[in-house]
Amino acid sequence: MLEGMEGVSSFAKDVDLAIWVVIGMSLGIFVIVVGVMFYFLYKYSAKRHRRDQIKNIEHNLVLEIMWTVIPTFLLGVMFYYGYTSLKVMREIPEDNLHVKVTGQMWFWTHEYPNGKVTNDLYVPVGVNIKLDIGAKLNDVLHSYYVPAFRIKQDAVPGKVYSAWFRADKTGSYDVLCAEYCGTRHSYMLSKIHVIDKERFDTWYDSDQKTPFDEPGVLVAQEHPGLAHLEANGCTGCHSLDGSVVVGPSFQGIFGRTFNVEEGGTLKEVLADEAYLKRSILDPDGQIVEGFSGGMMQSYEGVLSDEQIDEIVDYFKHGDTLAQEAPAVDAMDILNSNGCTGCHSLDGSVVVGPSFQGIFGRTLKVEEGGTLKEILADEAYLKRSILDPDGQIVEGFSGGMMQSYEGVLSDEEIQALVEYFKGL
Numbered sequence: 095m096l097e098g099m100e101g102v103s104s105f106a107k108d109v110d111l112a113i114w115v116v117i118g119m120s121l122g123i124f125v126i127v128v129g130v131m132f133y134f135l136y137k138y139s140a141k142r143h144r145r146d147q148i149k150n151i152e153h154n155l156v157l158e159i160m161w162t163v164i165p166t167f168l169l170g171v172m173f174y175y176g177y178t179s180l181k182v183m184r185e186i187p188e189d190n191l192h193v194k195v196t197g198q199m200w201f202w203t204h205e206y207p208n209g210k211v212t213n214d215l216y217v218p219v220g221v222n223i224k225l226d227i228g229a230k231l232n233d234v235l236h237s238y239y240v241p242a243f244r245i246k247q248d249a250v251p252g253k254v255y256s257a258w259f260r261a262d263k264t265g266s267y268d269v270l271c272a273e274y275c276g277t278r279h280s281y282m283l284s285k286i287h288v289i290d291k292e293r294f295d296t297w298y299d300s301d302q303k304t305p306f307d308e309p310g311v312l313v314a315q316e317h318p319g320l321a322h323l324e325a326n327g328c329t330g331c332h333s334l335d336g337s338v339v340v341g342p343s344f345q346g347i348f349g350r351t352f353n354v355e356e357g358g359t360l361k362e363v364l365a366d367e368a369y370l371k372r373s374i375l376d377p378d379g380q381i382v383e384g385f386s387g388g389m390m391q392s393y394e395g396v397l398s399d400e401q402i403d404e405i406v407d408y409f410k411h412g413d414t415l416a417q418e419a420p421a422v423d424a425m426d427i428l429n430s431n432g433c434t435g436c437h438s439l440d441g442s443v444v445v446g447p448s449f450q451g452i453f454g455r456t457l458k459v460e461e462g463g464t465l466k467e468i469l470a471d472e473a474y475l476k477r478s479i480l481d482p483d484g485q486i487v488e489g490f491s492g493g494m495m496q497s498y499e500g501v502l503s504d505e506e507i508q509a510l511v512e513y514f515k516g517l
């Protein structure tokens with residue numbers, strides 16, 4: 095079964111019941127109508143009746159009362175189940191953790207009461223979560239859609255609509271945008287990670303970016319400029335690896351020469367400090383050849399001068415930082431060790447589970463003859479590389495994979511885990 099398909103929020107059962115009642119009644123009516131239709135086709139066939147034998151019936155009081163009363167009753171039943179399931183969704187419990195959700199082209203941000211801001215939402219299991227859902231001013235309509243929780247709420251600029259849920263099961267569940275909002279609508283994805291209360295509390299009071307990070311590791315490495323780029327969703331449209339998404343890639347951008355269009359004429363510009371700042375504050379002033387204007391807002395007043403300086407500094411030095419990092423390439427490791435022969439990168443199942451989206455997923459594993467649920471966090475991924483048969487994912491067989499203890503260095507394993515986080 096798809097993760098979360100059975101419904102994870104406390105009111106998922108009410109919503110599902112309402113749907114099944116409507117589907118059940120519709121199916122019943124369908125069978126009756128089509129059944130009667132076929133019966134009449136047979137009974138009143140021209141072979142068995144002559145035209146002059148057919149009576150013209152003008153009224154039938156009993157039938158007329160029946161076809162008024164029965165549908166009214168059925169509608170009443172549908173209304174009852176629809177109303178009661180809507181009521182539990184609308185009555186937000188007072189004791190809740192309150193998270194502000196903002197949609198903008200093309201990502202979601204979640205802001206916690208203590209000021210923490212994340213792209214994925216992390217919540218403790220069994221706690222009431224209130225979501226205040228809105229969209230950024232001057233943005234377009236989005237819709238916050240969490241199928242596993244049976245939540246779908248429009249996100250409208252300048253308005254706030256509240257929703258709530260209490261997840262009764264740990265795991266990672268998809269958040270989608272359910273309102274067509276432009277080029278990257280289908281990429282406007284996030285996740286809700288439902289985690290243990292202790293894990294949540296430890297993270298909530300720390301300065302770690304996510305509860306899955308090992309304490310201190312990522313925070314220390316990250317350039318503040320990169321942090322601003324990620325927090326403002328820049329990397330949703332500008333890649334860091336040279337691939338072209340909506341705008342030019344940030345990779346090696348500093349010092350490159352671009353053909354830009356300014357007021358209808360093409361010219362060459364050097365991407366120096368002045369140019370990079372200009373393009374953050376006035377993106378449509380000069381548009382890089384091959385790209386479209388009107389895709390990006392000005393960040394004047396959104397980013398402070400200091401933040402813009404840090405971003406430009408990242409463009410200048412970000413690449414060198416990356417070069418100083420240990421030169422281990424996760425794809426090389428996967429390919430040269432044959433991992434990708436058995437584990438696909440695209441979600442298809444070969445011999446072992448696919449690597450796609452593996453990080454943060456909840457897996458059912460068999461350990462010593464018993465089934466249990468575990469979260470594919472850093473520790474789990476490392477374990478499964480070093481001791482593949484220790485816990486075997488449900489649906490797969492043991493004895494297929496060797497241990498990579500001594501084959502891969504700690505550094506290489508760490509690189510793989512980091513790579514899985516981004517898959």
Ligand code: CUA
Binds near residue numbers: 198271273
């Ligand atoms: Cu946001 Cu579609």
